Amino acid sequence: MAGPMVLVVEDEALIRFAIADDLREAGFEVLEAATADDAIGILAREPGIRLLFTDIDMPGSMDGLRLSAVVRDRWPPVRIIVTSGKQVPAAAAMPAGSRFVPKPYTAAGVLDAVRSMLG
Numbered sequence: 001m002a003g004p005m006v007l008v009v010e011d012e013a014l015i016r017f018a019i020a021d022d023l024r025e026a027g028f029e030v031l032e033a034a035t036a037d038d039a040i041g042i043l044a045r046e047p048g049i050r051l052l053f054t055d056i057d058m059p060g061s062m063d064g065l066r067l068s069a070v071v072r073d074r075w076p077p078v079r080i081i082v083t084s085g086k087q088v089p090a091a092a093a094m095p096a097g098s099r100f101v102p103k104p105y106t107a108a109g110v111l112d113a114v115r116s117m118l119g
Contacts, residue, residue: 002029004118005046009039009054009064019053022107023114035060036067043071049078051117053110055103056084068095079117081110 006028010016013034020030031046033039037060043049052071056064068080072095080095085103094100101113 003027004050005029005031005048006051006053006114007031007033007039007042007046007049009033009036009052009058009067011035011055011058015055019107019110022111023053026111026114028114034058036062036064036070039067040070043075043078049075051079051081051114053081053083053114056082056089057086065089065093068098072096072098081113081117 006023008016008020008030011034016032020032023030031042033042035058054064054067058064064082068082071078071080080098081101082098083101083103083105089100099113099117101110
């Protein structure tokens with residue numbers, strides 16, 4: 001049986017595949033999206049998602065910070081981890097209870113963050 005369900009949102013395919021694989025190897029059930037718009041559709045269809053792991057800088061109608069705000073409003077139980085290699089968001093820009101993990105990150109660092117958020 002798979003562990004908690006995590007949605008990874010990252011437009012860079014190789015980065016998304018790598019962290020998704022790391023999370024799967026650690027026992028999580030992982031869904032993947034390349035854009036915030038795709039992520040919203042997945043969240044609407046999959047009520048079991050427990051954590052959103054999203055990059056900030058993505059193409060489409062919204063970036064990862066906007067996505068995380070929408071998730072906080074529409075799916076309040078979903079835990080949120082935001083990442084970026086280009087910016088460090090101000091605390092006020094982050095949804096309540098979310099966490100920031102800067103890029104480049106390590107698999108161990110992300111796994112620690114995910115486990116602590118779901119703990």
